[in-house]
Amino acid sequence: MFSKIELSTHQNAELVDITSQVQKKVSQSEISDGICVVFVPHTTAGVTINENADPDVVQDILMMLDKKIPTNDPGYRHSEGNSAAHIKASLIGSSVSVIVENGKLQLGTWQGIYFCEFDGPRKREIWIKFL
Amino acid sequence: MFSKIELSTHQNAELVDITSQVQKKVSQSEISDGICVVFVPHTTAGVTINENADPDVVQDILMMLDKKIPTNDPGYRHSEGNSAAHIKASLIGSSVSVIVENGKLQLGTWQGIYFCEFDGPRKREIWIKFL
Amino acid sequence: MFSKIELSTHQNAELVDITSQVQKKVSQSEISDGICVVFVPHTTAGVTINENADPDVVQDILMMLDKKIPTNDPGYRHSEGNSAAHIKASLIGSSVSVIVENGKLQLGTWQGIYFCEFDGPRKREIWIKFL
Numbered sequence: 238m239f240s241k242i243e244l245s246t247h248q249n250a251e252l253v254d255i256t257s258q259v260q261k262k263v264s265q266s267e268i269s270d271g272i273c274v275v276f277v278p279h280t281t282a283g284v285t286i287n288e289n290a291d292p293d294v295v296q297d298i299l300m301m302l303d304k305k306i307p308t309n310d311p312g313y314r315h316s317e318g319n320s321a322a323h324i325k326a327s328l329i330g331s332s333v334s335v336i337v338e339n340g341k342l343q344l345g346t347w348q349g350i351y352f353c354e355f356d357g358p359r360k361r362e363i364w365i366k367f368l
Numbered sequence: 369m370f371s372k373i374e375l376s377t378h379q380n381a382e383l384v385d386i387t388s389q390v391q392k393k394v395s396q397s398e399i400s401d402g403i404c405v406v407f408v409p410h411t412t413a414g415v416t417i418n419e420n421a422d423p424d425v426v427q428d429i430l431m432m433l434d435k436k437i438p439t440n441d442p443g444y445r446h447s448e449g450n451s452a453a454h455i456k457a458s459l460i461g462s463s464v465s466v467i468v469e470n471g472k473l474q475l476g477t478w479q480g481i482y483f484c485e486f487d488g489p490r491k492r493e494i495w496i497k498f499l
Numbered sequence: 500m501f502s503k504i505e506l507s508t509h510q511n512a513e514l515v516d517i518t519s520q521v522q523k524k525v526s527q528s529e530i531s532d533g534i535c536v537v538f539v540p541h542t543t544a545g546v547t548i549n550e551n552a553d554p555d556v557v558q559d560i561l562m563m564l565d566k567k568i569p570t571n572d573p574g575y576r577h578s579e580g581n582s583a584a585h586i587k588a589s590l591i592g593s594s595v596s597v598i599v600e601n602g603k604l605q606l607g608t609w610q611g612i613y614f615c616e617f618d619g620p621r622k623r624e625i626w627i628k629f630l
Contacts, residue, residue: 238401239467239474270500272536272630274403274465278476280419285589288542293576294585300574301586305436305567312431314424323425324432327416331479332465334536334594336501336628343501343626345540348593364474366467368403368499368630369532370598370605405534405596409607411550436567443562445555454556455563458547462610463596495605497598499534499630 240266240365246357250303252285252295253352259335259365260342268367269340276332276364281322281356283329284363289349302328302355322356329353337367371397371496377488381434383416383426384483390466390496391473399498400471407463407495412453412487414460415494420480433459433486453487460484468498502528502627508619512565514547514557515614521597521627522604530629531602538594538626543584543618545591546625551611564590564617584618591615599629 240262244253255275263273277284288294306321306328313320333350336343344350352363371393377384386406394404408415419425437452437459444451464481467474475481483494502524508515517537525535539546550556568583568590575582595612598605606612614625 239469272628274467276465276467276474278474278479280417280425280476280478286542286593287585287589291577291579293578294542294582297575297577297582298586298589301568301572301582304572304574306432310432310435312435313428315422315428316424317422320425320428320432323418324429327418327429328459328590330461330464330592331417333592334465334538334596336536336538336626338501343538343540345542345624347542348540362476364467366403370600405598407596407598407605409605409610411548411556411607411609437563441563441566443566444559446553446559447555448553451556451559451563454549455560458549458560459590461592461595462548465596493607495598497534 242363244361246354246359249357250299251354254349255352256349259350262365263337263342264340266367271337272368273335273337274332274366278362278364281319281326282361283326283331283353284333285329285351285353286333286348288347290347319356325355373494375492377485377490380488381430382485385480386483387480390481393496394468394473395471397498402468403499404466404468405463405497409493409495412450412457413492414457414462414484415464416460416482416484417464417479419478421478450487456486504625506623508616508621511619512561513616516611517614518611521612524627525599525604526602528629533599534630535597535599536594536628540624540626543581543588544623545588545593545615546595547591547613547615548595548610550609552609581618587617
């Protein structure tokens with residue numbers, strides 16, 4: 238079985254720190270050692286690990302992604318207007334793998350797990366599997 | 369043991385939907401619950417998860433990657449002329465991890481698994497491991 | 500338990516081939532078949548798989564990343580001056596998963612595992628878990 242986290246995003250583009258929610262699911266499971274796979278079942282969102290201290294870092298990530306992968310481009314063919322969100326999703330990736338030891342996610346001092354919304358606001362899900 | 373899928377690509381750059389081929393390998397294995405790791409053993413190709421409905425989405429991904437990581441750049445030193453393909457491979461990544469439940473790949477409604485050819489056409493392999 | 504590799508980088512940006520060090524940890528473990536997860540516990544570094552033959556390839560990756568994600572941008576808010584390194588870390592990713600068979604990492608002929616330093620030189624760690 239796998240766990241699900243439900244999430245509502247509030248911005249068009251937003252990085253949401255989900256570390257404590259993922260840790261809660263790890264704590265609820267019976268597995269103390271292994272790997273936790275965090276998977277995003279959406280095609281205009283992703284998941285990444287980055288700095289948990291200064292919120293300016295995630296703003297800078299969103300700003301630069303937006304500058305490099307513009308919302309509007311004459312070459313886009315997809316008619317929904319969210320091609321940039323699909324491209325960002327593939328660049329960032331749909332899953333992260335984190336080591337679990339004694340029931341605790343093993344992350345570096347400055348690392349947090351972030352859900353990456355690129356086409357919100359929306360209701361989203363995050364799927365979590367322990368191995 | 370791990371499974372292999374053999375694939376011939378037909379374009380220089382192409383995203384090939386391999387979801388049903390990966391599902392077939394999952395069905396042939398004896399594992400019903402776990403994680404399926406899809407790994408690409410090439411350095412000018414990758415694997416990603418993105419929209420399986422409108423084929424314009426994968427065209428937009430290829431178009432924008434090509435625009436941002438140009439085939440020719442005065443700074444490239446690698447003499448084979450495919451530096452852009454190597455760079456795209458590292459940006460997209462060499463593997464994806466997908467949850468398996470009751471012998472079925474667990475993907476979002478709009479998600480498909482795509483082999484990403486960046487330096488074809490070529491014969492390629494995809495390696496699959498179940499955990 | 501998981502293994503750790505300690506590493507000192509010598510450049511501000513550098514791709515360090517860690518394949519043989521990861522293989523050594525695989526050989527020291529008792530697991531012969533499975534997956535090896537290589538995880539970087541830093542937010543200005545990453546890990547990728549790319550060509551192990553011509554060193555110009557990794558130089559081209561670093562050059563193009565630097566060109567596309569500039570060190571200085573008027574939009575950056577993070578005061579430490581290393582926003583570009585954080586962005587590159589999320590684009591490249593914090594982990595890779597490699598199949599292990601008979602105690603050997605299964606990589607394509609031209610593939611090597613690279614630690615990606617984007618804000619060095621520094622002392623760094625790489626964490627390795629076998630499943």
